[in-house]
Amino acid sequence: MFGLPQQSLEALVSRLDMPRYRVDQIMRWLYRHHVTAIEQMTNLPQADRRALEQITEIRVRPPQQSLTSSDKTRKYTFETDATDLVETALIPEGKRMTLCLSSQVGCRVGCRFCATGAMRLRGNLSPAEILNQYRSVPERDQITNIVYMGMGEPLDNLNAVVDSVELLTSEHGYGLGNRRITLSTVGKPEPLARFLERCDVRLAVSLHTPFQEQRRELLPGTRGYDLDQLLRILRDRARQDARRVSFEYVMLKDVNDSLEHADATARLLAGMQTRINLIPFHPWQGNDMLPTPAARIEEFRARLEQRGLIATVRASRGMDIEAACGLLATKRPPIAPVVVHG
Structure with missing residues (x-):
């Protein structure tokens, strides 16, 4: 029942011949x-609670482990319903x-620079499993912002992500403001x-290079489309509200950190009045890429x-517990990767 889209809950209540206002109560x-x-829904008649218990449950889980950085x-x-593991950073x-x-x-x-990507895809999370990460952290009531920037490409799990966003923002759900939520994506045009x-x-769009062919090499999952398709959608979005679109750029030594890359990025994003966040690369075992030195990052930013862009450098957080950007990767022995169609 937890994480069920409102329309699905309405259908469930209707099937049980309960009044429509029962949805709001639940x-x-x-x-x-x-x-x-x-059983804790004490303003529902006992008969309705028994009927619900016969066909559904509230499935929420506390964190299995927590680590705190310096x-x-x-x-x-x-842990997921499939007994796999997923990580969340606060x-x-x-x-x-x-x-x-x-x-x-x-x-x-x-x-190529992300430890999560090295895991390959092992499964999609349900709306409940996404929302449970918010519901079950001890600091829930202190959280001011939510970002879909953890493990996975959100638009590859489109329906579950949309359902979770709707429940986070709905007045009948958690009631969070839309501007408190940011979705990070490589920007596949059709699902976007x-x-x-x-x-x-x-x-927040993962750019990482302004050059099409290099982007396809660094982000293999983007090989089915080009940057022009993506930028057309983003320019339309930015015209509606420039504050709603930003770009992310992981800085990789001698890969994408030249001034030529900076100039080409400025040309690509010209006129969008957007922000680009430069992210220091965080090395991880099994990857031979190197982080761009801080002085060169500053030169790139300047x-x-x-060239007219607003550029910032993101502070690295949680390095000592592998919670920093690009480091989330659960350690359970791998299973065969799943194939997701569509």
Whole structure:
């Protein structure tokens, strides 16, 4: 029952011949009172509670493990219904507390610099498994922002991600403001267009290079489309509200950190009035790429700003517990990768 889209819950209530207002009551218990059992929904008649218990349950799980970094970043590990593991990062920064949600176990995009991509795709998370990461962290009520930047490519699990966003923002769900939520994606045009039709949250697009062929090498899962397709959608989005679109760029030594790359990035994004976040690469075992030195990152950032872009350097958080960007990767022995169609 937890994580069930509102329309599906309405259908369930109708099938049980309960009044329509029962949906609002149930959702309030699930997302405002955080009950763990149907029996705890005390303003529902006992007969209705018994009927619900016959066909459904509230399936939520506490974190299986938690680690705290020297910089106060926390990493939580959750078990999925398939008994696999997924990681979630919680990042405190001043008055902000950001929760980094995962949408898949592993990822099929296969970014060369990302430990999650090296896992390959092992499974999609359900809406309940995505939402459980928010519901079950001890700091839930202190969280100010949510980012879909954990394990997985959110648009490869489109329906579950949309359902989870709708429950996070619905007045009958958690009631969070749209601008408190950011979805990070490599930007596959077709699912991106469908997502934007259904959800109005901030976007952070993983760019990493302005050159088409190099992007296909660094992000193998983007080989089916070109940057022009993606930029057309993003320019339309930015015209509606430039604050809703930003770009991410992992800095890789002698790979994508030249001034030629900076100039080409500025040309690619010209006129969008957007922000680009430069992310230091975080090395991990089994990967031979190197991080760009801090001085060169600053030179790159300054060049982008000279060319008219707003550019910032993201602080590295949670390095000592492998919670930093690109490091989330559960250690359970691998199973055969799943094939997801569509």
